[in-house]
Amino acid sequence: MRSRPLSTADLAASPLLQYWQAEAVRLREAHWGPLEDRAACQAALRLPADLQGRILARAAWLAEHGELHDRLIQWSVGARWALAILWLCACLAGIGTAAAVLGPGQVNLALALLGMLGLHALTFLIWLAGWLPGLPDSTALSRLWLWLTQRLVRGPDAALAAQAFLSLLGRARSWKMAIGLISHGAWTAAFLGAVPTLLLLLSARRYTFHWETTLLSPDAFVSVTQALGWLPGLLGFPAPDDAQVAASLGVQPLAAGVQADWSLWLVGSVIAWGLLPRLLALAVCILCLRRRLAGLAVDPGLPGWLDLRERLMPTHVSLGIDRPAPAEGRAADPAVPPPTAHGGRSAVLAYELGPDLAWPPDGLPPGVADLGRCNSRADRARIRGLLNPPPAHLLLVCDARLTPDRAAAAWLDELRRSCPDLRVLCLGGSPQRVQAWQDLLSQQAVAQAVSLDSWLEHIGTPPP
Template sequence: MMPISLTELVRLLEQRNHIFSADPTVITEQLRQNHQDNLSKLHRRAELIDRHQELADRLNRHQHRIQWLLYMAAAVWFITGFMGTYGLMQQSALNFFVVLMGILGMNTIMLFIWLINVCFRRQTQSITIPFLYGKHSDAVGQAIAQLDSDAMFRPHTMWRRSVVMHRLTLMGLMGMFVAALLLLLVRQYRFTWESTLLSNQTMTHAIAYLAWLPEKLGFDVPTASAILASRNHLDETNAATWGSLLLGSLLCYGILPRLLAWGVSVWQTHRHQPELNLQLPYYQNIIQRWQRKIVDSDQDYSPDPVRQSPAITLQAASQHWAVAVDMLPQNNPQWYQDVLGQEWLNQNVVASRDEWVHLAQTAAAQPVQLLVAIRAAQTPDRGTIRRLASLGTNVIVWLWTDSTSDSSTQERLQQWYDVCEQYGWTWVKCNNVKSL
């Protein structure tokens, strides 16, 4: 979910005129020639805008705060379940049904409420906890808060909330089970049951139905005679079977149903993966800028022929190196940064024969994609072409111009285009590169 969160956070901040580490307009233009799908380009754009990973760090810290809050909540639920059951079983004489309802009553009601909400798709009100967002007056903190609020009623987030709720309730039930088990191990209890309206036969059948599943799982359960003997009498003889039924009921009718609900919620969370809404005007404007073409409607207009570079494919499995031929682009030592939306490892300038040989040998020893900066006004002589050819075909030529560019530069550009086509190199067009 992290790429979507970062992309959405950049959207919210950009709409609020936030100042980023990198200019979003420049990054958008740099990604124009990146031939990935629009969704991948939008995620990459957000990563490049957050060049120093300040926003990503804030999102990570926010997620860590939520995780620690959930850990503490789980501990509180376990302790609460343990202490509640401990308090309920302080007396040595226990009414079986009172103890059972005290342990499972609220859990059963909460589970039925959850089932009703799921069946009728009812939404519960969200709660905002200010300290989760750091400095709430900070623009980034407010944007993260809005991001969580906007996602609150989306299917993925709603099922994630169900996962959290069931996980916490399971911790409470585990605390109850542990407390009941420990007390039954170290104390001698006597069990009874009472009823004003129900007959012996009715209660015998009811307890038999209740004991059916625990008995299948190996728990000892009271017999019909033991059930009758415990009515209005504190039965110590069959106390072990009543205690076993209590533990079995807690497991079968408390923990297992809640565990099943938790599993369903996890499955639904994976089914409803979060998606970026590309129909928002913000994303549509960016996508249209990438797809926009200038068309002249005059019938008598004949455009100059434009040489199109073949589609540039960035090799994901390769390293990405950037090298300048003979000299760096003027006033731009960071020329390679974010070209085509890719991070390039700077290999500086190659000029001498030994430097070319070393670069060719190093590149041949491992999968490498090279971005080679060449001054467009430089003539594509045989020596330069031969050295470029020694680097293989996985080369992208970055042709740059300077303030002294003239008609002769355009002629040499055409020559470079011919050379690139002949040797199978792709190139970055000069009109998409900032003149320096």
């Protein structure tokens, strides 16, 4: 089945994925050299004359045909699972913290507030300070998320997917927002686990609340209670009065109504000073992250994309042949019979055969075209023209003495997508090399031909 040509609608379907693919292709070419992209550039040149759109179209074609698209999707799924696991662990930690601060029955309000809000307040201030220039752009939670994603997603191009994603966030100036999403999401999950636990335990067990101090005066706790109870009071949570605060410093048990007020004051403080700030910060990070990612654009001046300008936005156009070339010394192209309806012809093609391997054999049947040998990029360009429209049956003859490389895999994949019935015939080679070719054919879901005669029988043409 032939691959569907890229269009502007395809690029608009998932802008983030398109830019991510482009960045991954750019980094891969920067690390390992240029890819075979003649067909990708031809597909991109069919789009309107827009450099950014053509760069994205070229990258989308290369990502799809080189399986990089599937690797990015796998990394994206793994990253989401890592984030879900991280948030689930934070929720369980919130449940455990709520159960620990209440204890067996005697609750020290100062220690309970410190246990529920102390680390939260410290990390929240650190996140706010992270916007100051010169401070690091990563946190322990973000590094843990990347480490967990790396453990969940293994295989080829996993590191490239992560590097491209981080590079994309850096260019969009949204990495701090992504860190905030991870951190605030984890703390929100922790408080969403802690608040119901507090309510459940306070509803099912009897607790006594009190303040304990050796150095501070009762007035200090009155001020703390009033300050922390201001925001919960706006949400409808009651706050103990001064007399109740002073009574909580004594050793005498308080009335049940006073204990209920202290429990609601504690829950209200956790919601007002813990859950709500994290929810607000999480919403701000999500909105800013979406806005900045929506403003992504291709920077043609980056290494890897700068060299594509002339190829994707050519300044000259070929006007065709000025006059016929002299007849002397012209190499005859392989004869291709005119195609029948819907590309009904059959053809054979030799791929990087050694000069000692005789090909093609004498006396091919009349209905089978010889496309010649494919040994260079120029040969590939010539063969692409001969395969339009594609033949119904194509036999690719390979030299099994050579180990299949990435270029062979890419060319095989391109032919598989173009021709309805592709088979491969391996000539020569040791059992190990033949097995390597068979593994490649199995990965590409391409059938292997035992011999030329068996292929001719397969297509219904009697051998000569």
